[in-house]
Amino acid sequence: MxxxxxxxxxxxxxxxxxxxxxxxxxxxxxxxxxxxxxxxxxxxxxxxxxxxxxxxxxxxxxxxxxxxxxxxxxxxxxxxxxxxxxxxxxxxxxxxxxxxxxxxxxxxxxxxxxxxxxxxxxxxxxxxxxxxxxxxxxxxxxxxxKLIADMGLVGFPNAGKSSLLTVLSNATPQIASYAFTTLKPEIGKLMYKDYKQISVADLPGLIEGAHINKGMGHKFLKHVERTKQLLFVVDVCGFQLASKTAFRSAFEAVQLLTKELELYKEELVSKPALLVVSKMDLPDAEDKLAELKEQLQNPDEFSDLLPDDMIPKTHMTFRHVVPVSASTGFGIDHLKSCIRESLDEDEEMATRAVRQEKLQALRYH
Incomplete structure (x- = not known):
């Protein structure tokens, strides 16, 4: 382990x-x-x-x-x-x-x-x-x-990002059962056995319309621009921002988050990403997780769940989908391993690309 x-x-x-x-x-x-x-x-x-x-x-x-x-x-x-x-x-x-x-x-x-x-x-x-x-x-x-962390936590308010950061690292962000607890980024660092350090940022929660600067809008999105990778966090049971706003399932939350990133700067959705499905200790979480995985495998079949203007042009492809519970610790070690694996994969690809460029340069000379 x-x-x-x-x-x-x-x-x-x-x-x-x-x-x-x-x-x-x-x-x-x-x-x-x-x-x-x-x-x-x-x-x-x-x-x-x-x-x-x-x-x-x-x-x-x-x-x-x-x-x-x-x-x-x-x-x-x-x-x-x-x-x-x-x-x-x-x-x-x-x-x-x-x-x-x-x-x-x-x-x-x-x-x-x-x-x-x-x-x-x-x-x-x-x-x-x-x-x-x-x-x-x-x-x-x-x-x-803009570059503040290796991984940036992306999610709607009260998705469990702050709780997740607490168990991933020594960070102690403010946590409460109401939206907009995190108003400014918090940065936690993981240090692995070989002394590799990975920084993870908990950013203010997005709301629908963030791309036009609603809520924390641009303050959030400018930091996402230069995180190396994205860590989407969604509540397995879905969320409702306020009594007057629509309820969103976990799948809808993923699509809406993708849409907000896409509208702000389209290239953001091409960043490597992992999906964390939080609050797996809640009732019926396993059934909801199975439903989410099915929807993610065939996103076009479930696009009618959202209005046309909320459907992203490009659906996110996640390297890992990791169910976790910050309160019980379920899935946390596996998530840490996935984070390390994903970042190492990109570093290896970058190193390989540099080697190939050097070899090509030598051939032409």
Whole structure:
């Protein structure tokens, strides 16, 4: 049997997922008119993906949240071409999207060492500018963290996601028998016998219409974008969000979750996914599970259970369907094994693809 140990988790209260910064490139240096000297160009401002950096650490270390590059040196009789100003580097976590205040995407930092220029330095004074230097670019930017976990728990409110995270790891999210208990992501980590660590995020519950920003809407969906894999969680007995809303079976919940992801960003439904069927300790759970499995095998035959505008274009294909009970512990060890197996499978495929690319490159050379 696979053995697991648990390590501590960090509550979302300590996790900053969006940071607004002021950046300004250095001004150019003065030119020297009588000798035709050119001032140095001002330094640029870069955002650089680095290890062991969080947005909260940036905020704590730089409370003013201002990053200004050095100005270029003035031209002089000793150095007609002034030296370039020193660039300013902003360390950032991996998995960041950099945007302007108006939402324009400047770029993504997806791997350690990735660099993105966010403010260029001004040109030094020269003959073409009457030897007057230019100011550097100045703007506000936002660092938006999206990659927060290997696995993201996807489900409607009160599906049992928080309880599941508690038994999977040391996380202690707020748990109650009413909807919207989780208002901010909680991250738990599993550590396996070989010291492999896997992070699992419990995200705020989706509601129908999340893709148009109802409920926690976009705050939830932006985090789903960059989780490596999805862990759908549905109540085996179905759910009803409120007395005035329709009751949804477990199968309908799967389809509605898929539809919300699809409407927000279609490529999300192509992510590797596992399905966790929770609350298996409830009466008639086995019969309902059997019904769900039959429906998942032939989803088109049961599409009439939902209105046309709620049926996804593409039905999710789950690598594993795992019934569990967080209250009794049933199925939890098997789920942990399935999570590890699924992630290892993707890592192996990625390694194989890199090897094939290298072999092809060698053949052509």
């Amino acid at each position: 696979v053995q697991f140990s648990r390590i501590c988790f960090r509550k979302y209260g300590n996790l900053v997922d969006n940071l607004r910064l002021y950046v300004r490139g250095g001004s150019g240096g003065m030119g020297l008119p009588r000798l035709g000297g050119q001032g140095g160009t001002g330094g640029d401002v870069w955002v650089v993906a680095s290890k062991n950096v969080t947005l909260k650490r940036i905020m704590d270390k730089y409370p003013q949240k201002r990053f200004v590059a050095e100005s270029g040196a003035n031209s002089s009789v000793h150095s007609l071409k002034g030296a370039r100003g020193t660039a300013k580097e902003i360390p950032s976590p991996v998995g960041i999207t950099v945007t302007t205040d108006d939402g324009k995407i400047l770029g993504d930092l997806n791997a350690e060492g990735d660099r993105l220029i966010v403010a260029k330095g001004g040109h030094g004074g020269s003959f073409h500018s009457a030897f007057e230097p230019r100011k550097g670019q100045a703007k506000h930017i936002r660092l938006d963290l």
